[in-house]
Amino acid sequence: MDLGADRRGVDMGPSAIRYAGVKKRLEMIGYEVEDKGDLKVATRESESIVYPNLKYLKQIVDVNRALAIVVEQEVNKGRFPLILGGDHSIAIGTIAGMAKRKKDLGVIWFDAHGDLNTAETTPSGNVHGMSLAVSLGIGHPDLTGIGGLDPKIKPEHVVIIGARELDRGEKELIKRIGLKVFTMHEIDRLGMPRVMEEALSIVGKGTDGMHLSLDLDGLDPHDAPGVGTPVIGGITYRESHLAMEMIAEANILSSAEFVEVNPILDIQNKTAKVAVALMSSAFGDKLL
Ligand SMILES: NC(=[NH2+])NCCC[C@H](N)C(=O)O
Ligand SMILES: [Mn+2]
Ligand SMILES: [Mn+2]
Incomplete structure (x- = not known):
């Protein structure tokens, strides 16, 4: 889906990641992989924007409702849901589905952005800039209510890693709810090993599972x-590889999504290949 973003093309992200060999790579390290295919998403050209501050709200709600159901079903079967995006608004559905099975879900939000906007604070109207807020129960009720649980996650179980562009409203929200953010400043200062140690201890404390949302x-x-x-x-x-390896070592990962791959803007599928390489590290691949 690319309805949550302005620039076109992330709807082709899953194809690019498949083409980069995700299934083979995960099978090589010993997993059994079933590709569930794509969810049905409205075609942008046949839809219109109703709320400029929440572009394609209804269409995004529909996709995320469907996604939450598949995610929950797969977890019920004892499987690990790995979601390929797509714009980052799909995190709403993934987390909604996981929250049904995990009462206290930890979340690592790996992103240059906070995705903590609401219809009131958004500079763009794009829902991919709101998905973390929505999962925390902050935002339009049609979004926060997806999957039935609201909120789905608690601020004390969430960390953002890699932030370097936050809107004013997002900064205020971070302070108000006391969200832990490892900005690029902390990564430069402490180094990725320390940042990940601290991050994993936060998302692992008092939680019964951990979701990786990697933009x-x-x-x-x-x-x-x-x-x-x-x-x-x-x-x-x-640094990203190290972060993924430390996640694998912590052995608490229960779901993951890799989002915002845009093949139109990519150079010879480089970004999709990076996504696949990072996935394999997060799932325990080691050189020796
Ligand atoms: N998932 C993303 N790439 N989000 C980018 C969000 C950019 C900006 N903060 C906005 O709300 O529009
Ligand atoms: Mn981002
Ligand atoms: Mn994002």
Whole structure:
């Protein structure tokens, strides 16, 4: 889906990630993989924007409702849901589905952005800039109510890693609810190993599962150029790998999504390949 973003193309992200060999890669490290295919998403050209501050609200609600149901079903079967995006608004459905099975879900939000806007604070009207707020129960009731639970996650179980572009309303919200944010400043200052140790201890404390929501724009655009909202000065390829390896070692991951891959803006599918490489590290792949 790309209805949550202004720039077109992230709807092709899942194809690019499949083409980069995600299934083979995960099978190589010993997983049995079933590709459930794509969810049905409205065609932008046949729809119109009703609320400029919540663009394509209804269409996004429909997709996320469907996504929440599949995610919950797969967890009930004892499977691990890995969701490919798509714009970051799909986190709403993923987390809604997981929250039905995990009473206290920890979340690592790997992103250049906070995605903590609401219809009142958004500079763009794009729902992909609101999905973390929605999951915390802050936002339009049609979004926060998806899956029935509202809120789905608690601020003390969430960390943002890689932030370097936050809107004014997002900064206020972070302070108001006491959200832990490891900005690029903390990553530079403490180094990724310390940041991940602290992050994992936060999302692991008092939780019964952990979701990784990885927006490829968390990486530096040099390493991940195929994203719609790039911000310079990001996490390097190597730091990202280390973060994924530390997640695998912590052994608490219960779902993951890799979002915002935009093949139109990419260079020879580089960003989709990076996504696949990071997935394999998060799932325990090691050189030796
Ligand atoms: N998932 C993303 N790439 N989000 C970008 C959000 C950008 C900006 N903060 C907005 O609300 O529009
Ligand atoms: Mn982002
Ligand atoms: Mn995002």
